[in-house]
Amino acid sequence: MTLTTDFTTVAELDSALLRLSAGERRWADLPLTRRADLLQQVAHQAAEQASDWVEAACRAKRISPSSPLAGEEWLSGPYPVITNAATLARSLRDLSSGDSPIAHVPTSVAPGGRVALDVFPHQIWDRLLLSGVSAKVWLKPGVSVTQARSAAGLAQLDPATTHGMSVVLGAGNITSIAVLDTLYELIAHNRVVILKLNPVLGEMFDAINAVLRPLSERGFVEVVRGGVEVGSYLVDHPNVAHVHITGSSASHDAIVFGTGPEGEARRRAGVPKLGKTITSELGGVSPTVVVPTGWSAKDIRFQAEHLATQRLHNGGYNCIAAQVAVIPSEWSKKGEFLRELRDQIDKAPARPAYYPGSDQRVAAAADRHATANARENGRLLIEGLSPDQVAEAFTVEYFSPVLAVVEIPGDGIAYLRAASRFVNERLEGTLGANVLVHPRYRRKLGREFEWFVESLRYGTIAINAWTGVGYLTAAAPWGGFPGATLVDVESGIGLVHNASLVDDTERTVVTGPFRPLSRSLITGQLSITPKPAWFVRNTHAHHVGRKMVAFAADPKATRLPSLFASALRG
Structure with a gap:
């Protein structure tokens, strides 16, 4: 040959x-x-x-x-x-x-009753570099x-x-x-x-x-x-x-x-x-479930930027990019949130569509959804979808800057139950899901919210964070939810990353700060980060990233002032 x-x-x-x-x-x-x-x-x-x-x-x-x-x-x-x-x-x-x-x-x-391993933060530097972020690895039921x-x-x-x-x-x-x-x-x-x-x-x-x-x-x-x-x-x-x-x-x-x-x-x-x-x-159609009770106008703006980042990081060419946002249909501030979301998508930096076939996939998504709304720089927002309709955005991973918004009736635990059914049963793949919720409302929901997280059949779940942060966490496993087969492969078989070499893991749950720096203490959380470095509109992300790499390679306290100075300018 x-x-x-x-x-x-x-x-x-x-x-x-x-x-x-x-x-x-x-x-x-x-x-x-x-x-x-x-x-x-x-x-x-x-x-x-x-x-x-x-x-x-x-x-x-x-x-x-x-x-x-x-x-x-x-x-x-x-x-x-x-x-x-x-x-x-x-x-x-x-x-x-x-x-x-x-x-x-x-x-x-x-x-x-599962055992959870608190794999992050591991040391003091973790608390500083990814402030307010924690990660727990849930073992499969019954594993001691x-x-x-x-x-x-x-x-x-x-x-x-x-x-x-x-x-x-x-x-x-x-x-x-x-x-x-x-x-x-x-x-x-x-x-x-x-x-x-x-x-x-x-x-x-x-x-x-x-x-x-x-x-x-x-x-x-x-x-x-x-x-x-x-x-x-x-x-x-x-x-x-x-x-x-x-x-x-x-x-x-x-x-x-x-x-x-x-x-x-x-x-x-x-x-x-x-x-x-x-x-x-193998990726899939990843959701972000918005639980908006108790949100202020500043929360709406920050979380709209967060959601836009989840879709547009790396131009949208991520296996874990959010493709479907789930919101309550009766939310009184729905219009305000959608206006902010459009604005954040439009203001995200322009960049080339470097991944092959991207423009064609965006055009196909526009053709197949009557409510598709072309945005700036070749991006597409599909609004007004209902959970019971047949929509290609639910089953095709576009791997391009396309975001769909699904409106689900109800509030409180009824909304969470309906959202859980929708993302588990209608969306393709099991790699990751994001949840945005005010910490006070999460505490009020108590065990009902814990049930909601347990019900999500995803390999990584991020609460007030993006699942991409779980990718950065060395000890956390990365992969689809257990149970895929060769015939029905979903988001893949097996794991990667998992640097602590743990067996019998079920999922990773990442938690981040709902609010940045100055407003974080009001929620009972502490974050020293004004705007996460991976946000697409962080204007000093290149400086922060370079300094985080230098610190990870050689963690010295003398490196921190310069790193934090760059972070504060973001």
Whole structure:
């Protein structure tokens, strides 16, 4: 076979696979402490390469490195790689010394009697960098603290037993995804990895190669480029034992069952064409449920900007971007909120539609919804949808700047129950859901609100935060809600991130501050953040992101004044 792609020949791919086969044997002999050292070197490389990384990402997305939009690339690129690699290293050192990686993680009781691991904030720096944010990992019902601690470590509990070679098919949107998925395959599953980068992020090849060099120069990881042909060759290669993909459910089904009528027939029959295991993170139609009781005019403005960010971060090309906003149809301030939402969407910085097919998907969404409202800079807002109508926005992940608003009757717990039914039963996918609620009203609802959170079948739930913040939290698992199958894959099978290597997790619940800085204490919360750095209208996001990366790499108190000064200007 002499297939040649734009970047990689079959001979080069075969050579890479041979190196990995030899590397797997060396990996099996490598002590946990040495593995931890290599992960720490990856974190160091991510810090060293951060400027080149961000510049490459900005070239790929056609934005200026000096623009506030570059803050997204600092915070979603090198930052989570530094924190994730360092946390994985700490987990391996705990295992090496005979401790569980979660031996000292505080626990609490989640709804339904579940055990919750309080994984964030972990240390004082966490409280400062992500002020007011906390994250709890709920274990599956019936899993005890003792069971969780003994199982934490996953494949690293038996490090000498490796599990072959994995091909990781990298994502084309967030630049850290491919690296984080590679680290998880290597550590959590004890598989050596060949990583194929997505052509959309071809500019990232040199930076990612440099970050993973501590692993690749020893034969534990290989990084290659190319399109569908390269991916297909690797997926079908007999030496590859496992596939991991971040992408769409259509891509997953094409890999597992094949394409065309024959592939669909195999999917309906439940007979895979793929003769190996596969894990996946596939996105979906993510909701934001607005619970507006007790909101002031300033709350409406701030949360409208929050919602616009959830849709427009990275131009809307996020698997976790909010696509459907749920609001009460009888809300007296509904008109005011929708006016603010339109205004925030329009005022968000203009940016190129860098992801292939974006403009066509926006046009298709406009054609298929009578109430579609074209906004500034190629964005689309679909208003006035009802929960019982048939709407493509409920089932198609547009992966573009399209936001739909659904109005649900009722208030109080009746509204929450109706919202829960709608998002669980009508929306495609289970990756993440957001909830915006005044803390006082949350406390008033009490157990009814806890029931509501428990009822949401999503892998990450963010309360007064965006689920994207959960992505930044190294110890939190990331993936769809448990229960997906090859035939009904929803938002994917398996997990990534999860740097404490916890088994039997069900979901992550992230909580953030309802109000920023000066108004936060009124709600009984404390936040020292005036405007989160990931908000799309933060004018100093690039400065804050760069300084957060520097601090994550070398946490010194002397770095904080400059970081906070930039944050206050945001």
